[in-house]
Amino acid sequence: VFTSTAFASILPEILILTVGILLLVVEPFWKEEQRRNVGWLTAGGLLISMIISLLFGQPGEPTTTLGGMVRFDWLGFFFKLLFMFAGAATALLLMDNEKVGARGEAYVLLLASLIGMNLMAVSADLVMLYLAIETASIPLYVLSGFMLADEKSTEAGFKYLLFGALTSTVMLYGFSLIFGFAGTTDIYELAGMLQTGDLSLLAAYGILALILVGIGFKASFVPFHFWAPDVYEGAPTPVAGFLSTASKAAGFAVLVRLFFVAFPDQNIAPYWTTALAILAAVTMTVGNLLALPQTNIKRLIAFSSVSHAGYTMIGVVALTQLGAASVVFYLAAYILTNLLAFGIVMAFSRVTGLEDLKDYAGMSRRSPWLALMMLSAFLSLAGMPPFGGFIAKVVVFAAGVQAGYVWLVIIAIINSVIGLFYYLNAMKYVYLYRMSEQDEENHPVPMTRPYAIALAVLTIGVILIGTVFAPWFNWSDAGAMNLF
């Protein structure tokens, strides 16, 4: 079983685990005031892990390793790199968070969750998949409720746990039904079973619905989104950023692999694509409409991130190679952008302690660079060039039009307009309004080094994806090719 390919296929996870163990060993020996440096170690460790994985862990022809548990292909590999990047950025953003940053456990939990997400992206077996999802989720329940003294955080952790436990049970029920009907838990054999007609269609639809509940929770589709705003608001902000990006993307990684590989069958596909198309339309519309009246910036981003799940789903609905590529590309752009948005919120509220939109008045005078980064993030979310969000939206829309879902694209366009409205509205506070005393120069928003590094890297990333988009798209496309 343990061939070199098998080793390479889980190399990133081994490296992350190593970093985690290193943290546990080192951290107790550090003094209280040095503990925040664990963040440097985490981010640096993840960066080195990414480089080593890129050097030695690149997949070749798609294969299944470790007794059929893990699929070793570009799709999973690209997702892994994305998650690790998001993890590194989150670690940097955690460092100067007052209540969380100096505690080593937080970083270890983050790494544990990352291992789970990485495995979610490559699971080739339903049992493995379930284990991966739980590995990814449980550390996040803890992290969401990490600030014990804070009622909102405790509530967030508990809420997330309850929702997560419920939906994952429903999904597990779906998995067990699959095993009962098909006699296999191997995702790649499942497609064959369905084609030969061993599984009745009615049962297949029921199972699909059950599984969608679990994935819908992770990726926060409407109507499984209720947890998102409360948890994002209550959880430590870096954790919220991680939840809304990497965790959501992991949900999509599962969605894409499971549905494209196991259920592309002519008899089933039209039903679940139609169902997903409706879900997509509802998700983006509800997310956007709920984002409109928000006055708290974290809740605004939370609801907007619900709507972004809707846009991303258009690519899944298309069920084409371009569609799959567009999903991966969209997630890449979205992860960078939303992390940037959350990072700015953190950098701002760390200094000011405020989170309402109106508190951002005069920010462009208080800190022009932070304001520019916020502009980049919000315009990218709105889908404006030269930022990543624009290319991502165009590619997703293209996939929709190609597959004949013009109505869905039109709904997405209407939603983009609504989105543009509230994103620009937020920028109005930053650039147009002033503080009540009009003395912004006396209220700068200083940034610590980890923030400066993380935010600068993310901003450059958002602009790079939006301008030099070829490599990113080619990687997404290479991943998408593995599905067909």
Add this chain to the structure above:
Amino acid sequence: MMNFPVLSVITFTPIVAGILILLLPAQRKNEARAVALAAAIFALILSIWVYFNYDQAAGGYQFVERYNWLPALGISLYFGVDGMSTPLVLLTGVVMFTGVLISWGDDHPHVMAGIQDRPREFFAFLFILAWGVFGVFVSLDLFMLFFFYEIAVFPMYLLIAIWGWAVTREYAAMKLTLYLFIGSVVSLVGVLAMYFVQYQNTGILTFDMLEMEKAGFSQTFQNIWFLPVFLGFAVLGGIWPFHNWSPDGHVAAPTAVSMFHAGVLMKLGAFAALRVGIMLLPDGAKYWSWLVMLFAAVAVVYGAYIAFVQTDFKYMVGFSSVSHMGLVMLGFATLNRDGLLGAGLQMFSHGVMTALFFAVVGMIYDRAHTREIPELGGMNKIMPFAAIGFIIGGLVSMGMPGFSGFVAEFPIFLGVWGRQWLVAVIASISIIITAGYIMRNVRQVFFGELPEKYEGHLTDITIFDKIAITTLCLFMIILGFYPNFMVPMIQTGVDYVLRLLGGA
């Protein structure tokens, strides 16, 4: 010299300058202005160079550059200009140069003209806008055209909302941005449909517009998609009934942004509507030309009439822009040689003229702090130079022979007459109305009684303003007296369009 990538240098000069300006410390206002001016002069010189080195005998697309950008989807950075777009590149260079001059902050306590608040950000955003505008005019790749088109949209929001007229800027900026965004995404759906259908027809996955011209779209397809694509872009061209954002945006915008907005941004919409709508979907254009003509004719007369009844100086100029851009659309709708030629000339002529109008209106407002025409008067005593400039612009606007407006409008009416004489007759009413409001306002604002409260309080315009006015007037007079300066150039562009239309 032919290998020098002049078009990409022109296109990327603004963004490079914009980034440089942003990197300056915030309190270094004059350095920011100086970098902006240097970049604008550089871009202007290059665009003049392109204009005079365009080989009119050869025609077609010249200074072509091509870099593969995303081969998997057939996207390339593909630049080139033809007889239609070369004058527009020149126009952008001129407006950028004069716009920077006009925005040079005058910190005189009575005046406070130009941009004093955060000039660094102002010029950076203005140059991002200019980057997008240049990009649209030179792109031969539909995806990149769209990319640059969107880039030209969002800086407008910030420019208007931050530096605009405090009373309406939030409303106007949001309205403008949403209108333009809706228009552009509606076109996007059409563009994507064209992209995939051409892939079905030819088996080539490309956004190359010269390839897409040969895609052989069916008549049904063109009939369905022409209107969304054309009107989506034409929203930015201020076509009636989607023009409403435009005057509001003009009024709320700071002077240089109004100049950009009316001078080049509206041309951007018209140009994209021509390049993508008419040239890629010619049969659809023939099918729907009556509707475009109807909308345009309404815009011409209605815009002029609304301009006539305005008492706000800037609203008047804003609606006159709607009227004059209606003439451009009217020229497009004829789909014949005269009409298209006139439309091409009108785009340049109106761009220069309206930039001048807004510049002068801005100079007056900065000093008198009102734009109500009845409250103004006697401005020629204070700023004679601006008065002369405005009068020249007015003569262009009225279509007086000897000025560029005549050279542009005459062929349009000729072309319209060839298609439908009744429309020509109706549209020509606008000339009379235009003459009415221009002359009335010149009399009131410049030659009326100077109100007592302004006595001794107002200052003359600065040397920067004078250079800007001179530059703009120069082009209007050259084109008026010597139409050959531009007519043969645009004719090569028109020939190309006519070939696509099947020699119609």
